[in-house]
Amino acid sequence: MAVYAAHLTRTLQGTPSLFQVTAQEALGSTVKPALQKVVEFLAATYPNKCGWCVGWYDELYLLFDCCLQYYYLKHYAASFSESFYGLLRVPLTSCSEFSSGQQLPLHLEKASLALLVLLPYVRDKVERVVDRWREDNEDGRLGKSRADRARRAAIHTYSIIHTACACARLVTLARYACGAGSPTPALHALRLTLRDAPPREEEEDNWKDVLRNVMTGQIGSAVASLPALGALALRGAEWGAFCVQLLRWWSARAEHQQALPTPPPPKRDEQTLRWKNKCPLCLQSWKIPTVLPVSGYIFCYICISRHVRAHSSCPVTRCPAAETSLVRLYID
Structure with missing residues (x-):
């Protein structure tokens, strides 16, 4: 195997x-x-x-x-x-x-x-x-x-x-x-x-040589060792990219293990009864009914996508929202 x-x-x-x-x-x-x-x-x-x-x-x-x-x-x-x-x-x-x-x-x-x-x-x-x-x-x-x-x-x-x-x-x-x-x-x-790729050959000079030449006043030798600093900067960029990958993995891992508790549903507003089976934005029957999970209200897809794209919030509760969080509903 x-x-x-x-x-x-x-x-x-x-x-x-x-x-x-x-x-x-x-x-x-x-x-x-x-x-x-x-x-x-x-x-x-x-x-x-x-x-x-x-x-x-x-x-x-x-x-x-x-x-x-x-x-x-x-x-x-x-x-x-x-x-x-x-x-x-x-x-x-x-x-x-x-x-x-x-x-x-x-x-x-x-x-x-x-x-x-x-x-x-x-x-x-x-x-x-x-x-x-x-x-x-x-x-x-x-x-x-x-x-x-x-x-x-x-x-x-x-x-x-x-x-x-x-x-x-x-x-x-x-x-x-x-x-x-x-x-x-x-x-x-x-x-x-x-x-x-084959293993890289180690540079003869390194950043320690540069520091030692600068401290002893050997400026000419320090200038000759400057390519080592360039190699060190590139190696730092590689390790920086590795750190970005590590943080990205850690962030995705933390989202699953340390999820925030589900917030309680918003209190019912008696004035919203006039929106029953209607879109709160256009006050018409739903066209492609779409729910905004952050508030639970159902809108027309075109209405809510346009509003969230422009204001990044729910038009009723003002809670922050993103267009990627919209969920299409299939109502008989």
């Missing part, structure tokens, strides 16, 4: 497991929202100096991510998250080994950088625009003009493309689990796959 499980985990010698592949992708998707929380905190603490960073966060992260991924692709032939899990990008077929050793050719390096940095940036921008058009369509703000029909077509087209990409990713992972192909469609398009 153990041998069979090991075969499922690693299909070939040196081939990363599906856990490593999915874990490095999860790490890559965690860094951006984690840094966004830091930027939002700085903007709230120093609004005059850092307030502009919130509006330009996507562009700032694009620049940061470009520098970070370029460094790791240049020195380790892997992205930041792949290098964190000890992975390496190699050619898909053994007959096309790189002539430059543990380095990507220049054209593959540029293509990898574009897929790692530009593609997520464009995808996030397009997704936000499509989500805004989808909300307008659900709220009935899209008319019958040519522009509105084009927006509806874009919504359906994006949904089809998103489904096709998800299916392609599933097929790619299935083929990779069987020992063929690449773990992601992006790597497959570049004719690359992932392998376990």
